[in-house]
Amino acid sequence: MADSPNHSIRTIAIDGPAGAGKSTIGLGLARHLGFLYFDTGVMYRAVTLAALQRGIATDDEDAVSQLAEAVHIEVLPPHKDDGRHYTVRLDGEDVTWAIRRADVDAAVSVVSAFPRVRQAMVAQQRRVASNGNVVMVGRDIGTVVMPDADLKIYLDATVEARAQRRHRELEQRGTPSSYADVLASMKKRDELDTSRATSPLRPADDAFIVDCTHMDADETLAYVIALVEAQKAARADMPQHSTRVARSSLVHPSSDR
Numbered sequence: 130m131a132d133s134p135n136h137s138i139r140t141i142a143i144d145g146p147a148g149a150g151k152s153t154i155g156l157g158l159a160r161h162l163g164f165l166y167f168d169t170g171v172m173y174r175a176v177t178l179a180a181l182q183r184g185i186a187t188d189d190e191d192a193v194s195q196l197a198e199a200v201h202i203e204v205l206p207p208h209k210d211d212g213r214h215y216t217v218r219l220d221g222e223d224v225t226w227a228i229r230r231a232d233v234d235a236a237v238s239v240v241s242a243f244p245r246v247r248q249a250m251v252a253q254q255r256r257v258a259s260n261g262n263v264v265m266v267g268r269d270i271g272t273v274v275m276p277d278a279d280l281k282i283y284l285d286a287t288v289e290a291r292a293q294r295r296h297r298e299l300e301q302r303g304t305p306s307s308y309a310d311v312l313a314s315m316k317k318r319d320e321l322d323t324s325r326a327t328s329p330l331r332p333a334d335d336a337f338i339v340d341c342t343h344m345d346a347d348e349t350l351a352y353v354i355a356l357v358e359a360q361k362a363a364r365a366d367m368p369q370h371s372t373r374v375a376r377s378s379l380v381h382p383s384s385d386r
C-alpha cells in the first residue's frame with residue numbers, strides 16, 4: 130500500500146551557511162527519493178546577475194527590487210550534459226554558469242537582503258513547494274518558505290572546514306584563490322546572511338542540526354538518508370489523526386542545541 134498522505138514525507142527543507150554542502154546533500158537526497166531538487170540560491174544569484182548585466186548598482190534597493198519583480202527566472206531540468214544539475218534561465222537566456230561568477234558571489238548577499246527581492250522570490254518558491262515531492266535548499270526554507278515542511282535539516286560546519294572545501298573546489302575548477310581570501314569571504318557572507326533584518330539565516334526551531342565538519346559528503350548523505358528513513362518509520366507508527374511526529378521519537382543528530 131502506498132504511504133498514507135498523513136505519514137509520507139513530501140517536503141524537505143535544507144538550510145545552512147554557505148559551503149556546508151547543502152547542494153551536494155540536497156541533490157543526493159532528491160535523487161535517492163525521486164524528488165525534485167530546488168536550490169533557491171540560484172534565484173538570488175540570477176537577480177544579482179541581471180543587475181550586473183544591466184549596469185544597475187547592486188546596492189540600489191529600489192532599482193534591484195523592481196528588477197526582481199520584473200525578471201523571469203526559470204529553474205529547469207538540465208538540458209545539456211556539461212556537469213550541470215539544472216538549467217537556470219534569466220529572461221530566456223541560459224545563465225546556469227554565469228550565476229557562479231565571482232562578481233555575483235561578491236554582490237549576492239546584499240541583493241538577497243532586500244525585502245522586496247525576497248518577497249518576489251519566496252512567492253515563486255512556494256509555488257514550487259506546493260507541488261510537494263521536493264527537496265528545497267536555501268537559507269530560509271524551514272523558517273519562511275516552507276514552515277510546515279515535513280522534515281527540516283540545518284546543515285552546518287565550522288567556517289574553517291567550509292572555507293577549506295570551497296578552496297579545494299575552486300582549485301579543481303581551475304580558478305584558485307588563496308585560502309585566506311576564501312576564509313575571509315566566507316566569514317563576510319556568514320555575517321551578512323545571519324545579520325540581515327529580513328529572514329536571517331537561522332535554524333528553524335524544529336530543524337535537525339547536522340554538523341558535517343568531520344563527515345565527508347558520502348557520510349553526510351548516508352546520515353541524512355537515515356534521518357529521513359527514521360522520520361518515515363516514526364510517522365508510520367503514528368495514529369492516523371496526527372500528521373506531525375513527536376521529535377522525541379526520532380534520532381536527534383545534535384544534543385547540544
Ligand code: DC
Nearest residue numbers: 169170171173237238241267268269
Ligand atoms: O546558496 P548560495 O550560495 O547559492 O546562495 C546565494 C546567496 O543567496 C547567499 O548569499 C544567500 C542567499 N540566499 C538566501 O538569502 N535565501 C535563500 N533561500 C537562498 C540563498
